[in-house]
Amino acid sequence: MANETLSTNIAGLVDDIQAEALMKLQDTAGIMDAVRWIDTEGEAGKTVDFPIYGTVASSDVSEVAEGTDHSTNKQVTNAATTATVAEHVVMANISDLSVMSARNDIVDDISTLFASAMKAKLEDDIVGLFGSFSQTVAGAGTTMTVDHWYDAIRQIKAGNGDTTALTAVISPKQYYGAKGLRPLLSTTTATGTLSEDFKKKGFVDMFAGMPVLVSNEINEDVGSGGDAAGAIFHKGAIGLHTKGLMNVEIERNASARAFELVAVGRWKEVELVDEWAVYMLSDVS
Secondary structure (H helix, E strand, O other): OOHHHHHHHHHHHHHHHHHHHHHHHHEEEEEEHHHHEEEEOOOOEEEEOOOOOOOOOOHOOOOOOOOOOOOOOOOOOEEOOOEEEEEEEEEEEHHHHHHHHHHHOOOHHHHHHHHHHHHHHHHHHHHOOOOOOOOOOOOOOOOOOOOHHHHHHHHHOOOOOOOOOOOOOOHHHHOOOOOOOOHHHHHHOOOOOHOOOOOOOOOOOOOOOEEEEEEOOOOOOOOHEEEEEEEEEEEEEEHEEEOOOOOOEEEEEEEOEEEEEEEEEEEEEEEHHHHHEEEEEEOOO
C-alpha cells in the first residue's frame, strides 16, 4: 500500500515537474531570445525552412518620370536554410528513499535540475556555431579592447545587418576577467554611467549598444592557448527550430526501488547569414 501511494504521488507530480521545468527554461532563455526562433510543437513534420532573402540595393531604385512605365524588374532570391530537429535526452533516477525523506519541494528541485541541464545543452549547441563564423575580431593571444566591439559592429553593418538587433555572447572570463570587459569599464580612466553601474552592481547588461550575455558553455581554452570564443551577432544570423522545448515522462523501476524521470528536448540550431555574425576570440589566460 505504501508503495502504491508513493507511485501515485510521484506519477501525479510529473505534469507539475514538466510545467515548472518548462517555465524555468523559458525564464532563463537568454540566448534563445537572441536568435531567430521557430517552434513547431503540435505541427506535422520535423523540418522547418528559414527563408533568407537577397538584398535590394539603392542601385535597384530608379527615378522615373511621371507617366512613364517602369520596366526594370529586380529578382529577389530566397535561399532557405533547413533545420531538422533532433532529440536531446536527460534521465534522472529518484529512489523511493530520497522521495520519502525529501525535506525540500521535490517538484522545484527536479524541475530545476532538468531545466538547467536542457538550457546548458541548448546553449552549448548554439555557441558551438560561433567557430564557423568567417568574420572575426581580436584573435588568439589578443586582449579584448573597445575597438574590437566596434569593429564587429562595422563588419555586420557592412554585410547589411541591422545593428540595432545585435547581441554579444561572451565567456565569464571575457566578461569578468583581467583581460575582458571588466577592466574596460572599471579602470580609473573609465567614465560615465556604464562604469558607475559596473562598480556598483558588478555587471552591465548593455555595452556598445547591445545586450551582453555570459555563457558558461563557451570554451575558454581554445587550442589550449588560453583564448575564449565569444561572438557578436544579429538575431537573424542564427536559426533555432524547436518542437516543444521539453517533455517529461516517468517510469517505475520496482527492482531498483526507484523512478526514472526522462526529459526530452527537441531542437536544431543552424547558421543563417554569415555576414551578420562576428567571432570574438580573445586572450583570457
